[in-house]
Amino acid sequence: MGNVLSRKLAFWKKPTESINIGIYIDSTHVWCFTKHGVELDAPQRFTRDEGGLSIFKTISETYPQARLHIILGQGCYQLLQVDKPQIDEAELKQALIWSIKDLVSTPVTQLHLDYFSYSIANNNKLNVVVSEKAMLQQMVSAACEQDLTITGISIEEIVLSNTQGEAEQARLMLCHQEGADLLLVVIKDGELCLQRRIRGFHALNAMSKDDLSYGAADTLSLEIQRSMDFYESQSRQAPINKIQLVLGERGDDLKPLLAQNLQQPIESLNIENYSLWLAELALEEFSQTEDTEKVNL
Structure with missing residues (x-):
């Protein structure tokens, strides 16, 4: 790997010719997104079985002979700095194997990293993604x-850089998935510049508007401001x-509360x-990668 990875992690890559499908996998489900021309196919969600991932048989x-670009979600990897x-x-x-060995509970011999x-x-840090080697091997074998x-395997933080924004302008996205910690990312000109949970x-x-008004929004505002200060410094x-807020219904509730404390424009997606x-972003990432490869030829 090179030391700069703006789009994806090269856990697996092997191009061929057929339909492209974006896949998001978390600890319990597999989500698929594809399209034919301009017409989107019906979205599909599948319960993830243990290890075998019979979802690939259904796909x-x-x-037949589809190309899959996979995004790993919560429960499938750790991101360490x-x-x-x-x-x-x-x-x-x-060398990174020894750098992370005291930060993970799984023996490093059983892990794959990128x-x-x-x-x-301007710092001397690396973001290290670790995932269980057996899980990745089972996934590749099942496919x-x-x-x-499998044309590529990436992670949630990186695929968010495929979202649209004003060129060369930095924006902060706050995302939430039920049962997971909030994900904060800063994206500038299509590149991930900062991430934290x-x-x-x-x-x-599950929080009510009252919960948000009585302290939660203020606490979140403070965390956002700290992240912005860190990014700028x-x-x-x-x-x-x-x-930008990707928080479901809570986004509309939080937008005016955060606006009282923060100076930047806020929008709820x-x-x-x-x-x-x-x-869907996984499918978009595949398209961008494919275009880049054609240019490089």
Whole structure:
């Protein structure tokens, strides 16, 4: 791997010719998104079985020899930040194994890792993605058995960079999936510049307007402001231009409360199903990768 990964992590890549499908996988479900021309196919959600991922058999029956671009979600990986070892690039992956061994509960021999850095960062840090090697192997084997091709495997934080924004303007996105910590990312000109998880809001969807008004919104405003200050001081970039909320119904409730505390424009995105949206972004990521590869030829 190179030290800059703006779009995807190369856990697996093997191009071929057939229909493209974006897939989002979390600890319990698999979400699929595809389209033929300009007409979108009906979205599909499948319960994830243990290890075997029989979902691939169902996909192959409908879309033989399909190409899959997969996004891993909560419960499928860990994202850690470590100091970058001062060694040659060719030896970096091996050195990172020792950097993370005390930060994970699973033996490092059972893990697969990849890494990326922020292109505008002025620090000496690397973001290391770790996932269970057996899970990835089972996934690839299950797809191959059904004559499907996995073109790439990436993660939730990175695929959010496929969302549209004003060119060269930094924006902060705050995303929530039921049962998970809030995800905060900063994106500038199509690249991930900062990411962090905000704890204490995993049950955000169950909070009432009163819960949000009496302290929760103020606490969240403080966390957002800290992240913006950190981004501006570390990257020495212009201030964030916009805040986007992907929080379901809570987004509309939080928007006026956050606006009272923060100076940036705030918008609540109307995303009905966050998991399906990530599958759609996975398909968009594949399209962008394919276009890039054609240009490089």
